[in-house]
Amino acid sequence: MKLRIRHRALMLLITLLVTAILMWLLQCLLVPKYQKGIVEGGMMAEYYDDLDVPHEVIFLGDCEVYEDISTVELYREYGISSYIRGSAQQLLWQSYYILEDTLQYETPKVVVFNVYALAYNEPQSDSYNHMTLDGMRWSKIKWDAINASMTEEESMTDYLFPLLYYHSRWSDLGQSDYEHMFSRDPVTVNGYYLRSDVYPQGEFPEPKMLADPNIGKNAMLWLGKIADLCEENGIDLVLVKAPTEYPYWYEEWDEQVSSFAEGRGIPYTNYIGLQEEIGLDMSTDTYDGGLHLNVYGAEKYADTLGQFLTENYDLTDYRTVPQIASLWDNKAAFYDEIIDLQQQEIEEYGHVVSWGVNAIDS
Amino acid sequence: MLFTSLYFILFVAILFALYYAVPRKVRWPLLLLASYVFYWFSGWQNLIFITVTSLTAWAVCLVMGRIDEKAKVSLEERKDTITKEEKKKLRDETKAKKRRLMLLGLLIDLGILAVTKYTDFVIENINAFLESKDAIQAVDIIVPMGISFYTFQTVSYIIDCSRGTVKAEKNPFKVLLFTSFFPQLVQGPISRWKDLSATLFEGAPFNFENFSHGLMRIMWGYFKKLIVADRIIVAVNILIKNPERYTGAYVFCAMMFYAFELYCDFTGGIDITIGIAKCLGITVKENFDLPYFSKNIKEYWNRWHITMGTWFTDYIFYPLSVSPKMLNLSKWSRKHLGNELGKRVSVYISCFLVWLATGIWHGPAWNFVVWGLLNFVVIMVSQELEPLYSKFHGKFHLKGKAGYSVFEIIRTILLMSMIRMLDCYRNVPLTFKMLGTMFTKFRFRTFTDGSLLDLGLERADYVILLAGLIVVFSVSLYKAGTKKDIKAVLYEKYPLWCVSMMVMFLAVVVFGAYGKGYDSTQFIYNQF
Numbered sequence: 022m023k024l025r026i027r028h029r030a031l032m033l034l035i036t037l038l039v040t041a042i043l044m045w046l047l048q049c050l051l052v053p054k055y056q057k058g059i060v061e062g063g064m065m066a067e068y069y070d071d072l073d074v075p076h077e078v079i080f081l082g083d084c085e086v087y088e089d090i091s092t093v094e095l096y097r098e099y100g101i102s103s104y105i106r107g108s109a110q111q112l113l114w115q116s117y118y119i120l121e122d123t124l125q126y127e128t129p130k131v132v133v134f135n136v137y138a139l140a141y142n143e144p145q146s147d148s149y150n151h152m153t154l155d156g157m158r159w160s161k162i163k164w165d166a167i168n169a170s171m172t173e174e175e176s177m178t179d180y181l182f183p184l185l186y187y188h189s190r191w192s193d194l195g196q197s198d199y200e201h202m203f204s205r206d207p208v209t210v211n212g213y214y215l216r217s218d219v220y221p222q223g224e225f226p227e228p229k230m231l232a233d234p235n236i237g238k239n240a241m242l243w244l245g246k247i248a249d250l251c252e253e254n255g256i257d258l259v260l261v262k263a264p265t266e267y268p269y270w271y272e273e274w275d276e277q278v279s280s281f282a283e284g285r286g287i288p289y290t291n292y293i294g295l296q297e298e299i300g301l302d303m304s305t306d307t308y309d310g311g312l313h314l315n316v317y318g319a320e321k322y323a324d325t326l327g328q329f330l331t332e333n334y335d336l337t338d339y340r341t342v343p344q345i346a347s348l349w350d351n352k353a354a355f356y357d358e359i360i361d362l363q364q365q366e367i368e369e370y371g372h373v374v375s376w377g378v379n380a381i382d383s
Numbered sequence: 384m385l386f387t388s389l390y391f392i393l394f395v396a397i398l399f400a401l402y403y404a405v406p407r408k409v410r411w412p413l414l415l416l417a418s419y420v421f422y423w424f425s426g427w428q429n430l431i432f433i434t435v436t437s438l439t440a441w442a443v444c445l446v447m448g449r450i451d452e453k454a455k456v457s458l459e460e461r462k463d464t465i466t467k468e469e470k471k472k473l474r475d476e477t478k479a480k481k482r483r484l485m486l487l488g489l490l491i492d493l494g495i496l497a498v499t500k501y502t503d504f505v506i507e508n509i510n511a512f513l514e515s516k517d518a519i520q521a522v523d524i525i526v527p528m529g530i531s532f533y534t535f536q537t538v539s540y541i542i543d544c545s546r547g548t549v550k551a552e553k554n555p556f557k558v559l560l561f562t563s564f565f566p567q568l569v570q571g572p573i574s575r576w577k578d579l580s581a582t583l584f585e586g587a588p589f590n591f592e593n594f595s596h597g598l599m600r601i602m603w604g605y606f607k608k609l610i611v612a613d614r615i616i617v618a619v620n621i622l623i624k625n626p627e628r629y630t631g632a633y634v635f636c637a638m639m640f641y642a643f644e645l646y647c648d649f650t651g652g653i654d655i656t657i658g659i660a661k662c663l664g665i666t667v668k669e670n671f672d673l674p675y676f677s678k679n680i681k682e683y684w685n686r687w688h689i690t691m692g693t694w695f696t697d698y699i700f701y702p703l704s705v706s707p708k709m710l711n712l713s714k715w716s717r718k719h720l721g722n723e724l725g726k727r728v729s730v731y732i733s734c735f736l737v738w739l740a741t742g743i744w745h746g747p748a749w750n751f752v753v754w755g756l757l758n759f760v761v762i763m764v765s766q767e768l769e770p771l772y773s774k775f776h777g778k779f780h781l782k783g784k785a786g787y788s789v790f791e792i793i794r795t796i797l798l799m800s801m802i803r804m805l806d807c808y809r810n811v812p813l814t815f816k817m818l819g820t821m822f823t824k825f826r827f828r829t830f831t832d833g834s835l836l837d838l839g840l841e842r843a844d845y846v847i848l849l850a851g852l853i854v855v856f857s858v859s860l861y862k863a864g865t866k867k868d869i870k871a872v873l874y875e876k877y878p879l880w881c882v883s884m885m886v887m888f889l890a891v892v893v894f895g896a897y898g899k900g901y902d903s904t905q906f907i908y909n910q911f
Contacts, residue, residue, distance in 0.1 A: 026591045026592075028877075029591065029595070029877050030591065032877055032878065032881055033881060036884065039885065040885045040888060043885070043889060044889070044892065047892070047893060051893070176389070178389045179898070184892065184893075185892070185897075188892060188895070188897075188898065189898065191894065192841065192843035
């Protein structure tokens with residue numbers, strides 16, 4: 022009898038082990054791969070593949086950084102080695118923890134933070150939270166970032182066991198879910214999401230009246246924390262507002278950020294009014310009607326930022342460091358390749374078909 | 384804390400580990416603590432109600448026990464001198480005292496139930512009678528979770544103690560655990576003291592076989608709840624909340640979907656309850672016995688929510704039937720209506736009152752009252768038509784034939800499902816109106832033209848639902864055919880048991896209707 026139970030207990034143990042392996046495989050299959058269509062969820066994890074390259078400049082923020090600043094242009098023109106740690110609707114506290122996470126691996130000289138996230142004072146959406154946080158490596162920092170970001174409906178278990186969050190994707194699986202179960206292809210070039218198609222800026226709706234012109238206290242608190250973290254680590258913080266006009270960046274907000282920056286001695290530039298100086302032509306430099314810049318606009322904006330950064334900070338010209346330069350040359354080649362592929366698609370179909378939210382996962 | 388939440392699963396896992404780690408005599412206090420922690424999650428105020436209800440039962444029964452004891456001692460002391468009349472007087476006095484105490488206990492416990500659950504219903508009806516919406520303001524009392532279940536348990540305990548079939552428990556904490564034992568708090572079963580106490584306080588040693596059976600039972604419960612019930616509820620809600628849009632064939636869909644949902648939800652919940660108890664070495668009574676294989680409504684009610692049915696039978700039907708007034712009525716009716724019909728009058732009156740009470744117990748709404756009475760009518764009519772059925776069966780020799788049995792089963796399911804629609808629609812007239820459209824506006828194409836994909840379920844959901852229902856049906860069919868539980872059979876072929884557990888677990892994790900895109904729900908019977 023005892024032997025029989027021992028046998029059964031062993032069998033149960035083996036079953037548990039097999040179940041755990043199958044669960045892991047299912048998780049690999051069901052978690053979104055973000056290889057096509059909405060790729061934002063794949064951006065955060067890519068950073069850890071690039072740790073052999075030092076990044077003296079780290080950009081933090083939402084789509085106004087990862088779509089508007091060409092990291093390759095910064096390298097080509099100024100020799101700046103940078104990385105954009107941005108994702109869709111990346112909230113203030115997420116940027117804070119992502120910076121903390123970055124500091125585990127390297128200490129950049131400059132952190133450039135795009136201030137549009139100040140529009141959000143509290144957690145917004147579970148989908149965006151997952152896109153930003155799932156890709157972070159597990160650490161106490163990620164745990165804190167999740168805790169700070171969760172909406173009321175969310176639970177930590179969804180982050181600990183992504184299978185429980187994504188399990189219902191079984192009916193939406195596509196080719197790339199199978200192809201990229203255990204590997205992924207890069208979707209950005211050092212955090213920059215490249216689009217080379219053109220869709221001119223049109224009319225934007227009238228800005229809504231602000232119920233409260235003040236930036237939320239929570240958002241300002243986390244901005245202060247980012248500034249403190251930079252100060253503690255000897256990093257120069259730069260605040261920017263990307264040159265795109267929509268979604269609206271209200272004057273009232275701008276004034277508050279200016280006064281915060283002035284108070285802390287942090288440079289802040291709102292580039293919305295500097296489109297001409299940058300050389301932006303919003304009839305050709307945007308791919309989605311003015312919401313974000315395309316690669317031509319992103320290169321121009323990067324040129325302006327690069328000039329500012331090299332003039333004001335002691336940054337290394339990595340074009341002169343052969344080991345790093347060769348790595349950057351590869352990135353630049355990849356960058357050019359994407360542009361070529363997109364241009365081929367534009368020629369063939371009139372628009373890009375493998376990039377963007379409507380890209381088909383064949 | 385939802386049964387379907389990960390927190391609950393974690394809570395139970397920690398409890399299992401602790402339960403078998405602590406000495407046996409500490410196990411039941413640990414269970415009490417766990418039960419109160421579990422109940423605390425439903426709102427700390429609820430703890431007051433359950434504690435008062437339990438302690439009332441404990442105190443009343445304890446005093447009743449002492450009265451009995453005192454009378455016994457008195458009889459013993461005077462056994463040589465006491466006369467027959469004195470003995471009778473003493474017994475009558477004891478009985479009267481106990482009766483008063485019992486009534487006090489019932490008044491308090493049922494009073495709490497009545498006030499918390501039915502006050503607003505009464506106010507609403509008074510206002511309707513006065514034709515003024517605000518004549519009396521509603522009090523909006525939050526009904527404590529599981530109050531109908533635990534109150535009935537305490538009532539059975541009080542009555543059993545007063546009848547002397549159960550010995551009063553001296554330890555109040557044991558009565559508290561009997562009432563609050565967490566797996567059965569949500570939706571029963573309604574346990575009796577003599578059944579549950581046998582294993583509840585025992586702190587049985589770990590038994591691998593029992594534990595395995597318990598785990599399988601829990602898994603089977605989650606399978607039914609998460610794969611079928613919580614998926615189909617999406618469609619049910621859309622159908623019943625938009626009655627102006629979904630008429631005719633849609634009502635039939637709602638009826639059948641709700642039948643599947645309720646079955647998988649309720650039996651799934653009971654499976655989880657019994658499974659958890661089993662893992663802890665505690666035996667909880669079965670509440671279902673393949674109810675959808677019943678050939679008539681009477682049989683159905685012997686197989687569905689068994690502990691509720693037997694509760695009403697033992698504590699309302701029998702006491703009413705043998706009460707002096709009812710016996711007098713029976714005598715009178717036999718005399719005036721003849722022996723055959725006369726003897727049924729008192730039974731039907733008792734039956735009527737039982738079904739009225741059953742309806743009211745289910746919820747503070749006229750829907751449930753009418754639901755109860757409809758059940759009574761159907762049972763009574765079937766009873767009255769029994770001779771006709773016998774004649775019919777005798778003539779056509781259909782009874783016992785497979786085809787006819789299937790017909791009887793389907794007829795019972797359809798009839799019960801129709802009556803059950805009173806659970807769904809917001810009032811009685813609307814329910815009857817909707818059922819009417821099933822006959823007047825039935826459009827067969829609703830099932831074939833893709834309309835069903837408009838109910839919040841995709842094609843893939845229907846595939847999973849169908850697969851889930853086939854599995855549930857096959858398991859039931861196996862049990863009906865062999866009288867054996869497939870879960871126990873699988874245990875004998877242990878590798879198969881392991882594979883089944885794994886497949887069920889993975890199916891629940893992947894295909895379960897929980898998390899994003901779904902709203903995993905509380906059990907339906909939790910509201911009763």
